[in-house]
Amino acid sequence: MIDFSLPEESRLLIDTVRRFVETEVQPLETEVEETARVPADKLATVKSKAQSLGLFAMNMPEEVGGGGLSCVDHCLVEEELGKTSDALIRRVFGQVYPMLMACKGDQREKYLLPTVRGEKICAMAITEPGAGSDAASISTTARLDGDEWVINGTKHFISDGDIADYVIVMALTDKEKRARGGITLFLVDKGTPGFKVARTQPMMGHRGYGHAELAFEDCRIPADAVLGEVGGGFGLIMNSVQEIRLAHIGARAVGMATRALDLMRRYAADRQQFGKPIGDFQMVQKLIADSAIEIFGVKMMVLNTAWELDQGRDVRTKVSAVKIAASEMQGRVVDRAIQVFGGMGFTKEMPLERMYRDARVTRIYDGTSEIHRMLVARATIKHGFDFLEA
Numbered sequence: 069m070i071d072f073s074l075p076e077e078s079r080l081l082i083d084t085v086r087r088f089v090e091t092e093v094q095p096l097e098t099e100v101e102e103t104a105r106v107p108a109d110k111l112a113t114v115k116s117k118a119q120s121l122g123l124f125a126m127n128m129p130e131e132v133g134g135g136g137l138s139c140v141d142h143c144l145v146e147e148e149l150g151k152t153s154d155a156l157i158r159r160v161f162g163q164v165y166p167m168l169m170a171c172k173g174d175q176r177e178k179y180l181l182p183t184v185r186g187e188k189i190c191a192m193a194i195t196e197p198g199a200g201s202d203a204a205s206i207s208t209t210a211r212l213d214g215d216e217w218v219i220n221g222t223k224h225f226i227s228d229g230d231i232a233d234y235v236i237v238m239a240l241t242d243k244e245k246r247a248r249g250g251i252t253l254f255l256v257d258k259g260t261p262g263f264k265v266a267r268t269q270p271m272m273g274h275r276g277y278g279h280a281e282l283a284f285e286d287c288r289i290p291a292d293a294v295l296g297e298v299g300g301g302f303g304l305i306m307n308s309v310q311e312i313r314l315a316h317i318g319a320r321a322v323g324m325a326t327r328a329l330d331l332m333r334r335y336a337a338d339r340q341q342f343g344k345p346i347g348d349f350q351m352v353q354k355l356i357a358d359s360a361i362e363i364f365g366v367k368m369m370v371l372n373t374a375w376e377l378d379q380g381r382d383v384r385t386k387v388s389a390v391k392i393a394a395s396e397m398q399g400r401v402v403d404r405a406i407q408v409f410g411g412m413g414f415t416k417e418m419p420l421e422r423m424y425r426d427a428r429v430t431r432i433y434d435g436t437s438e439i440h441r442m443l444v445a446r447a448t449i450k451h452g453f454d455f456l457e458a
Contacts, residue, residue, distance in 0.1 A: 078141050085123060085148040092117060093152045093160055100276040101422050106159045115186065118160050125162040125184045127315065129169070132176075133184045139311050139374040143319040147367070150323020154426065155276025157320075158228065165192055165236065167253065167308040170296035179234060179255055191232035193223040193282055194305065201439040203238070204247035204302060208284065210239035210254060212291065217254060219287040222266070225433075229280030230268050233258055237284070238301055245299065253301040255293045262287030273425030310377060310387050313434050318370040318390045321398035321430060322363060324423055328405040329359045331420065335409055346408070355404040362397045369393055385447040388440040395430035396437060402427050 074082075092114050100106055118124050127142050128134025137145065149157045157163075164183050168190065171180040182188040199206040208221025219239055229235065234257045242250030256263055266281040296304045333356055336347030346352050373386040402423045406413035413420045431437045 074144075078144060081141065082144050082148060084121060085145050086151075088118065088121065088123060089148055089152050093156050096156060097153050097419060097422070100153060100155055101416075104275045106155055106276050111159050115160050119186060123161055124186055125164045127166060127311070128164050128184050132169070132180060134164070139314065139377045140371060142311065143315050143370050143374045146315040146319035147323040147326070147370075150320030151327040153276060153422070154274050154320075158277055162186055163190070163228065165190060165308065166311065167236065167295065167304050170253075170304055171255075173292075175255065175292075175295070188233040189228055189231055191226050191228045191235045191280075193226050193229065193235045193237045195225045196221065196223055201435045203305070204251070206238060206240060206251070208237070208239045209243075210237075210241050210252060212241075213288075215291045216288045217291060217293060219254065219256070219262070219284040219289065221284050222281065223284075224281040225269065226280045226282055228277055229282050230265050230278035235263075235282065236295060238305065241298060247302040249299040251302040252298050253295040253304060254289060255295050256284075256287065256289055260287055260289060271429075273422070273427075273429060275422075309434070310383060311374075313387050313391050314370060314374055314377065317430055317434060318366070318373075318387075318394040321394035321427075322367045322370060324427060325359065325363050325366075325398050325401040328402045328420060328423060329356070329363060331418075332356060332359070332405040332408040352408060355408055359401040359404050362401060366390070366394045366397045385444055388435070388443045391435065392437050392440050392444070395427075398427045398430060399424075 096107070096110060096114070099110075115124070122135060124135075125133065126135030126137050126145055128136075130136035149161060162184075168180045168183060179188070179190070183190050194203055194206070196206050196208060206221070208219065208223065210217045210219045212218075219237060221239065223229070223237070226235070234255055237254045237256050239252060239254060240246065240250060241252040244250060262285050264283050264285075266283040268278040268280050271279055295301070333347070336352055336356060337345055339346045341349075347356070369386075369390050373383050373390050376386065377383050402420060406420050406424060409418060409420060412418055415421065
């Protein structure tokens with residue numbers, strides 16, 4: 069028999085996060101949306117509360133000061149975080165990239181531990197003007213010159229790139245090998261000569277944090293600034309990205325969609341037209357029912373894949389399937405919620421307008437829906453429905 073019940077410890081954690089998001093974080097959303105920044109004074113208070121409750125860097129191992137959550141628990145927590153804005157998630161709960169566990173020696177004290185403690189902000193610089201979903205096609209290079217690496221190239225759409233204390237830069241160290249041993253990750257400090265923020269790029273949604281274009285022009289860094297091993301960067305990224313996609317896209321999409329569903333079901337029960345609640349009309353019921361069904365389906369996909377990842381299984385194709393299903397479900401559910409609210413759903417008085425814009429990009433970043441469909445198709449043609457072997 070398969071037991072889907074959650075341990076009491078997991079339930080308590082989820083309840084704690086849910087209450088914290090509702091009472092401490094959601095009240096800040098309007099100000100962040102209107103000013104395009106997270107208010108520093110209020111952030112300090114809320115972040116401190118989150119840290120005192122153990123809600124910061126929950127995805128990182130306990131040995132370095134993180135929450136030590138399994139992938140399943142991480143996804144359940146991220147589902148609750150998905151009920152607020154991405155900017156607030158980043159600032160209040162920490163955006164700590166798991167590949168930082170590859171830090172060694174002095175790197176742990178300089179980068180890993182301060183980031184887990186919330187003292188430093190890290191940005192991940194992979195995407196380039198000519199390399200999006202196909203990360204292996206990057207053109208940024210790094211060559212060893214004596215006891216220094218020299219980096220040249222441009223990155224763009226780099227979240228937090230404008231305020232990060234340091235950046236993890238993916239660069240070519242062997243143009244022939246590329247993804248098969250020719251890509252390396254580097255730790256580059258803010259203020260390093262030859263490294264600058266060229267501009268920040270205004271976005272349709274995700275207000276409250278920057279999306280920067282970073283320029284590297286003969287940027288010299290020490291030979292020991294390599295994260296992991298020389299040539300091991302692509303593998304390190306791919307090993308880390310599975311849980312990131314599951315939690316930050318899959319689980320958060322479930323959270324945002326669940327919040328939208330809750331808003332529309334309450335409104336459908338209260339809003340009166342033609343002498344009765346609009347929830348009594350079959351077409352409105354269809355919008356609500358379809359949303360509930362899709363959320364349930366994607367949530368099961370997320371948790372099943374997270375459980376398999378916890379067992380050490382290869383879930384690459386399943387993660388691609390989750391990424392497609394979650395990002396597209398999220399957009400449909402928020403769109404339905406706006407339809408139920410009618411004109412009010414289109415106003416900035418409701419969070420739905422912000423959610424609608426924020427949801428759109430999830431079908432693009434971390435690999436477009438089209439790219440992930442191609443990956444799922446290839447695996448299905450080769451292995452059939454058994455994605456475990458893909």
